Amino acid sequence: MPNLVELADIVADALELPRKSAQWMARLGRDAGCLSTGGRGRHVPKATSQDAANLIIAMMVCSKAARAPEYMQDFGDLLLFPEFTTRPEQEGEFARRLFVPKANFRGCIAGIIDLLGSIEYARTLDIDELIGGDFAPADSIVPPIDLTIQDTTLRADITFEKGTYGFQHADLADLADWKAAGPVFWSALGASSAVMTRYKTAVKSRRRIECDVLLKVAAGLHGHSFVDLLVKAGGEKVLKRDAL
Numbered sequence: 001m002p003n004l005v006e007l008a009d010i011v012a013d014a015l016e017l018p019r020k021s022a023q024w025m026a027r028l029g030r031d032a033g034c035l036s037t038g039g040r041g042r043h044v045p046k047a048t049s050q051d052a053a054n055l056i057i058a059m060m061v062c063s064k065a066a067r068a069p070e071y072m073q074d075f076g077d078l079l080l081f082p083e084f085t086t087r088p089e090q091e092g093e094f095a096r097r098l099f100v101p102k103a104n105f106r107g108c109i110a111g112i113i114d115l116l117g118s119i120e121y122a123r124t125l126d127i128d129e130l131i132g133g134d135f136a137p138a139d140s141i142v143p144p145i146d147l148t149i150q151d152t153t154l155r156a157d158i159t160f161e162k163g164t165y166g167f168q169h170a171d172l173a174d175l176a177d178w179k180a181a182g183p184v185f186w187s188a189l190g191a192s193s194a195v196m197t198r199y200k201t202a203v204k205s206r207r208r209i210e211c212d213v214l215l216k217v218a219a220g221l222h223g224h225s226f227v228d229l230l231v232k233a234g235g236e237k238v239l240k241r242d243a244l
Contacts, residue, residue, distance in 0.1 A: 084166020
């Protein structure tokens, strides 16, 4: 697995952003305690999927490297919010594991990156269904996953398979019940004003990414491609079928 600097380069390449900016964000995030810290030289710790999630978040919406730790913290801590979530009638096992009550945005991105390095998840997918039964180049074989961040409203969404999972800042969650306009609402309104002030300027950055970016990050982090896992899982299914 790569170290933090190497992971920053991997994420920057996947998002087509400058490596120098990514490395600076990684350094600031590490110094602020948002990313893995440890020894030097041969003792540098390996990067984690949580590190990858934080770097993705910062590079998606942060226009100034100096604010990267703030974005990693505030957007990474967004909580899964039922009112903004649409679960499919037949929600898959891995979706149920990922999107549990009070799950945060960072943890769900990290979980997806781990799934994209997992043979267990690959076994649940049908490669023929993903490519429509026709020949397709390897890099177009992707499961239906994407991330969206609405930076000025502290909202985020993850589309995973057939569900859409919405995330909201904890201080803003109580504003959803605006019709009640009770004490909780007005207290949340005051708290939210302080939070929103930090993000009221529109950020010129890429706010939506699709699974191809996550696949590249997962491959760099785990050392193997998800396409290879899909092919291996498909071969296992053929062997089991032939054995019957």
